[in-house]
Amino acid sequence: MHKWLKNEKGLTLVEVTGVLVLSVIILGFLIYMLNYSNNSLKQVSAREQTLQQSRDIMSQVVKTVRKGYAPTSLISSSSNLRLVSAGNDEVVDYIYNSASKSLTVSYTSKDASGMIAASPSSSFTYADTVQAILFDVKDGRIEITLTMQLPNHLTKTTSTVVYTTQRNS
Numbered sequence: 001m002h003k004w005l006k007n008e009k010g011l012t013l014v015e016v017t018g019v020l021v022l023s024v025i026i027l028g029f030l031i032y033m034l035n036y037s038n039n040s041l042k043q044v045s046a047r048e049q050t051l052q053q054s055r056d057i058m059s060q061v062v063k064t065v066r067k068g069y070a071p072t073s074l075i076s077s078s079s080n081l082r083l084v085s086a087g088n089d090e091v092v093d094y095i096y097n098s099a100s101k102s103l104t105v106s107y108t109s110k111d112a113s114g115m116i117a118a119s120p121s122s123s124f125t126y127a128d129t130v131q132a133i134l135f136d137v138k139d140g141r142i143e144i145t146l147t148m149q150l151p152n153h154l155t156k157t158t159s160t161v162v163y164t165t166q167r168n169s
Helices: 002-006 013-066
Strands: 075-078 081-084 090-097 102-109 122-126 130-138 141-149 155-163
Touching: 013 081, 013 122, 013 141, 013 155, 090 130, 102 130
Parallel strands: none
Antiparallel strands: 075 130, 081 090, 090 102, 102 122, 130 141, 141 155
């Protein structure tokens, strides 16, 4: 009977506790790594979304000018821009609001007498990420400088030049 007790196999309380401690450490590390990668993914996604919005704003202005819209003033430098269609029947306004850090694009039609309608026919607002925008109009070109607020409190500035058909006489 003595021999039978000596051959009994099993785990001691110390061995079970050691396995549990190691398992908790490994699971804690895995949870930390998953949380870290999830936060990194959210930050990269937010950054990419902001950069895409920057590209959308620039593309919006470039497409509008290429459709034949031209600035009302041939020399100006402002955070707002008004473009008039070649047929002089529609106005596109880019209005920057520094308080809300938003850029609103409004398409407004003109009536037969040339008066601008009271309300825009369509409007879109790019909000919360536009840090600053500058439209610099000089002799048939519009230089656009756009600064966007990135999620990590950095800013990204992009600029482009769009040429119009208008020139100073």
